[in-house]
Amino acid sequence: MYFVQDETATFIFVLELLTPHLQKHSEKFGRHPITPEKQLLIAIWMMATPNSYRCVSDRFGIGRATAWRSVMKVVNALYYHLHTFIKWPSLEEATATWTTIKNRYGFPKVLGAIDGTHIKIAAPKKNPECYINRKGYHSIQLQVICDSSLKFIHCYAGQVGSVHDMRVFRLSGFQNMCTEENFPENSHLLGDSAYGIQKYIMIPFRDNGHLTETQTNYNKIYSSSRMIVERSLGLLKGRFRSILDTLPMTRTDLIPKYIVTCCILHNICLLHNDIIDIPIIVNDGQNENHEIIDSATKEEGIQKRDFIAQALLNRQLFL
Template identity: 70%
Template sequence: MMGTPNSYRCVADRFDVGKGTAWRCVGKVVNALYLHLDKFITWPNREKAEEIWTCIKNRYKFPKVIGAIDGTHIKIATPKLHPEAYINRKGYHSIQLQVICDHELKFTHVYAGQVGSVHDMRVFRLSGFENLCTEQHFPENSHLLGDAAYSIQKCIMVPFKDNGHLTNAQITYNTRLSQARMMIERAIGLLKGRFRSLLDTLPMRRTDLIPKYIVACCILHNICINHDDYIDVPVIVQNECLQNVAQNVIQGLREEGVEKRNTIMYYLQNENYNL
């Protein structure tokens, strides 16, 4: 069921079981996987964080990165209750999945369940991840990489807004960030490429059960990577216009992020001069 876009009826017929039996089997597996969420999706400790930022710096020259963050929409059938709330900016019903991955494409944090109409930055706040933005979880002034949908802060570096007048240093910064941030695009592509039920309309009506199903797919994704089981999936990067994004971020956090981003920009500029 998770690995194909087929309906329950189709899968049940293939295995010669009733549709209800197939539904119960999937539910049992999902619940069993969810019980082990904290075992397979874990935030990196100090030693692992250093391994991640060292590897990313060697590959992309961007310093102190311990992961990348992004959101994706999981298409669902029209819900019975409040269907209008689930319509996203692309015009279809969906539930949102926010993920953070490391250099190995393993998910280190997942959050699913918000309706499709909610903006990425609001999903970020509702996920409670801001509570993890501490020195303990981001040692040595480390950070995540995000796209323009996120507001800059000390723990999340985002690109400079391209107004047509970026300096060479800002362009270099944006290029390096974009190259490094591709790991989250690849991780999401790998997740949906392996568990293709997430690519098509999810064959589930219970919106209260869908988030657990999505997270179970993420757990299986990590288990596969732990066993070096990768598949080749093309990555499609969608450039979306995010001009009028609400940025209700505490001003102090934003100023810290801007100052840190400028420091990294000058570091990358000096590194180019030394090559």
């Protein structure tokens, strides 16, 4: 991996954060306890590479079971800090995001962008057919919302690959967060066509070959603005290659926490300006729309989108 900033500072920060958690369990590793530093190195190596536990254990001179326990101790310790590093933005943070996106791309009042991605896994022993996604491989889904700095402000993982994006959205419970309090000043997210339109989620106009100038202009600006979430997922999978390739884990009950932990580390790295430059674009969301939005909510979203589309065209005309 190639870092713009010195990654040592990020490692030291994470080590200091997790040491109290990792020390408490060190005596369980046998006669010669593994230090918190080595536990963290093992976990990071496991997350950042597509290597198997056998390769990792050989590299660090430990048994496979010890390597697995080290990774899970770090995962649990990081997950403890979930709400410290992945949290909904304050009004000040939200304002910074929609101001940045408006200045950079032109789309108004964007609090963030939402998308889903599939994490490839080996076929589980129990109900493997449920995990097969539309592309034909076994996966567990991750839904993220990111801000203009590519940090995640909401993450949800755990649904099987066969579940549609909109269904994942419903199961995530995020619909309950779609309130004026969480979306101040009539702000909204940008989602792809798999999400039903509503007041707090703007999606593109369906291209039926007869889009108006207003709708075409809207879609163009929308597409540029929404690229932030594809870039954030690309950065996540570029840094943590274990979730880019087939994840070397068989415990499907533990995989969601592992995935979210990678998201936590992603945010920590960004907070420390620890950036990698790997051009990965992730776009494996479903493009068909299986709407389950009630008619009143949908109509409110359509009216808002029409208003934004007209305002965007007017702005283009007078530039």
